[in-house]
Amino acid sequence: MALWKTLKPVFWDYVDAAAGPFARLFNFRRMWQLTVLLTVGVAVVPLVAITAVDYQVTQNSIESEIALRTSRLVSNTRRAISFFLEERRSALDFIVRDNSFESLNDPERLQAILNNLKRSFGGFTDLGVIDPLGYQRIYVGPYKLEGVDYSEQAWYREVLERGVHISDVFLGFRQVPHLIIAVRHDVGSGVHFVLRATLDTERFNHLISYPEVAGGGDAFLINRDGKLQTPSLSHGSVLDSLSLPVPALSQNTELVETKDAKGRLNIVGYAYIEQTPFILMIVKNKNELMQPWYKTRLQLMGFLAGSITIILVVILGVATYLVNRIYLADQKRITMLHQVEYSNKMATIGRLAAGVAHEINNPLAVINEKAGLIKDLFTMRKECAQDEKLMKSINAVLSSVERCAKITRRLLGFMRNTGVVAERIDLKETTKEVLAFLGKEAEYRSFHIAIHMEDDVPLITSDRGRLQEIFLNVVNNSFAAMQDGGHLEVTVRRSGEDLVAVTIRDDGCGIPKADLERVFEPFFSTKSGKGGTGLGLSITSGLVQELGGDIRVESEAGKGTSFTVILPITPRKKE
Amino acid sequence: MKVLLVDDEHELVSTLAERLSLRGIQADWAVSGEQALALAERNSYDVAVLDVKIPRMSGLELKRRLNLARPAMKFIFMTGHGSEDDFRSCAAETDEGCYLVKPVNIEDLIRKMNELLTASEERP
Numbered sequence: 120m121a122l123w124k125t126l127k128p129v130f131w132d133y134v135d136a137a138a139g140p141f142a143r144l145f146n147f148r149r150m151w152q153l154t155v156l157l158t159v160g161v162a163v164v165p166l167v168a169i170t171a172v173d174y175q176v177t178q179n180s181i182e183s184e185i186a187l188r189t190s191r192l193v194s195n196t197r198r199a200i201s202f203f204l205e206e207r208r209s210a211l212d213f214i215v216r217d218n219s220f221e222s223l224n225d226p227e228r229l230q231a232i233l234n235n236l237k238r239s240f241g242g243f244t245d246l247g248v249i250d251p252l253g254y255q256r257i258y259v260g261p262y263k264l265e266g267v268d269y270s271e272q273a274w275y276r277e278v279l280e281r282g283v284h285i286s287d288v289f290l291g292f293r294q295v296p297h298l299i300i301a302v303r304h305d306v307g308s309g310v311h312f313v314l315r316a317t318l319d320t321e322r323f324n325h326l327i328s329y330p331e332v333a334g335g336g337d338a339f340l341i342n343r344d345g346k347l348q349t350p351s352l353s354h355g356s357v358l359d360s361l362s363l364p365v366p367a368l369s370q371n372t373e374l375v376e377t378k379d380a381k382g383r384l385n386i387v388g389y390a391y392i393e394q395t396p397f398i399l400m401i402v403k404n405k406n407e408l409m410q411p412w413y414k415t416r417l418q419l420m421g422f423l424a425g426s427i428t429i430i431l432v433v434i435l436g437v438a439t440y441l442v443n444r445i446y447l448a449d450q451k452r453i454t455m456l457h458q459v460e461y462s463n464k465m466a467t468i469g470r471l472a473a474g475v476a477h478e479i480n481n482p483l484a485v486i487n488e489k490a491g492l493i494k495d496l497f498t499m500r501k502e503c504a505q506d507e508k509l510m511k512s513i514n515a516v517l518s519s520v521e522r523c524a525k526i527t528r529r530l531l532g533f534m535r536n537t538g539v540v541a542e543r544i545d546l547k548e549t550t551k552e553v554l555a556f557l558g559k560e561a562e563y564r565s566f567h568i569a570i571h572m573e574d575d576v577p578l579i580t581s582d583r584g585r586l587q588e589i590f591l592n593v594v595n596n597s598f599a600a601m602q603d604g605g606h607l608e609v610t611v612r613r614s615g616e617d618l619v620a621v622t623i624r625d626d627g628c629g630i631p632k633a634d635l636e637r638v639f640e641p642f643f644s645t646k647s648g649k650g651g652t653g654l655g656l657s658i659t660s661g662l663v664q665e666l667g668g669d670i671r672v673e674s675e676a677g678k679g680t681s682f683t684v685i686l687p688i689t690p691r692k693k694e
Numbered sequence: 695m696k697v698l699l700v701d702d703e704h705e706l707v708s709t710l711a712e713r714l715s716l717r718g719i720q721a722d723w724a725v726s727g728e729q730a731l732a733l734a735e736r737n738s739y740d741v742a743v744l745d746v747k748i749p750r751m752s753g754l755e756l757k758r759r760l761n762l763a764r765p766a767m768k769f770i771f772m773t774g775h776g777s778e779d780d781f782r783s784c785a786a787e788t789d790e791g792c793y794l795v796k797p798v799n800i801e802d803l804i805r806k807m808n809e810l811l812t813a814s815e816e817r818p
Binding site (some may be wrong): 520528 | 703705706709710712713772774796797798799800
């Protein structure tokens, strides 16, 4: 809250009470909000939109590239494995075609063939020839398997049926994974025999692990029961059951996304290898593969957040600055309007007063002459000249005319703007003169008057007549407010480098707070019905301003009022 | 001393003329500029007392035209309007600044006229 208080722009809570139907024009908070909203909208929305689109496009392209790479890897590897198995099958096929059943039944010959196979292809462990009845007639290899009856076994039936059989992987005699390839050979007239070979899967593993599977990936073969046929990096070793489900049968290379037991998202590419029980699987951790993208994404988001922050800061700053300027300009405008209004008012009053004075002066002049003539005539006739009552009356008329003339001249003087005459003036002398002028009244009402003059008050350069009028008006005003026997205190002191302050303090009735602001307004009078014109203080204020000074008032109802006239020691040059 | 009084206020000029004659000053009066010019044609006056504002012709214009006819004539202006413009233009027209605000005290007027005449006698 404290921060908001310091940051809150000055226009925030401003309400122009005088704006009326145009208040909307001066609702600066609304103006600011609208500006900020529109600018932020225009700047941020396209930025966010472009970023979102870019995000989507980049993510999609990265994902599709991963998919493409994975499926390509799967197909290539499948082809390699197919080819590998096909090659060995073909080798066996060649052997059965090249050799007669009789020659294959010769153990030495068979041993020679096995040795050749080992040397040229590698990985062959044993060879056996199975006669048409299903008995293994000859066997070369590490076991004693001669005479074993295979006729009831599933693989044997399959090889008879389809001509070739490739078995699941099993652990051989040295606990090394092996698989069996068997081919049937028809000798003619419905007679056939089978050549069976065992291969270790060492070479196989090379084929599968050679693909450089990026991103914590794994490549392996499983059989259709979900048993691992080759070792894997993170899905178990040979003949373990795979934790992932066995994928659905498909002719083509397929890609699926699955979640593993640990909740990681995996991309699984698989392919069924034809005529074998094997399914090639390549499993990649998607998170791992997307890592570079996540890094880029973080940068993108950081850039977006940074840009939005900068945009917001700039927009808020600029909007606040501009609206503030408009607000200040508007405040200036209002002040000017008030000033114009005030000076118009003053000018109108001045013209009015002068007009009234002029209009009254003419009939007053006639009264003056007529009364003067009457007086002249009376003075010439002895009987009238000695009539005291007549002479008194006519003198009263003439002195009343003189009083009226004084008032009208003062009103005219209010308008007459004769130049200020500059003199060196001792303020104490001037105030004394003024108080002496009012001495009779002060004496009569037994006022206590004190003058305090501080020592460091210099002579000032100003207009004596105006100063007298100013002090006269203020003191008169005080006298009117005071009870008989009241106290009046005049203090003259220096106020700052080049100013002098004259304070006139009374203990009169004071001015209510509500009226205090208006005491310098023309025709504002509280002495209604008591002969006040409401012009005295207004004229005084005008005179003080003419002298380049300032007048202030402080008052407390019932306790008294103090007027302070502040005057420059030397008149300021007019601008 | 012969005086010409010009003011559109008939009661004012006539009474003023009468009061002056009571004091031994011969005073003629006119309520318009034309009348005043006609009087000045026929008689010669030492001093003319003019209102600054008379109908159809301003006091200042009347002063210029009287001055043509009677170059020796002295002028005093009277005005009901104490505006600064009046004061300045009158001060420009008359060297001594003979400018009185209505209502005029007759003693002041006579003193002013005497001052003017003695001043002109001192520098013939």
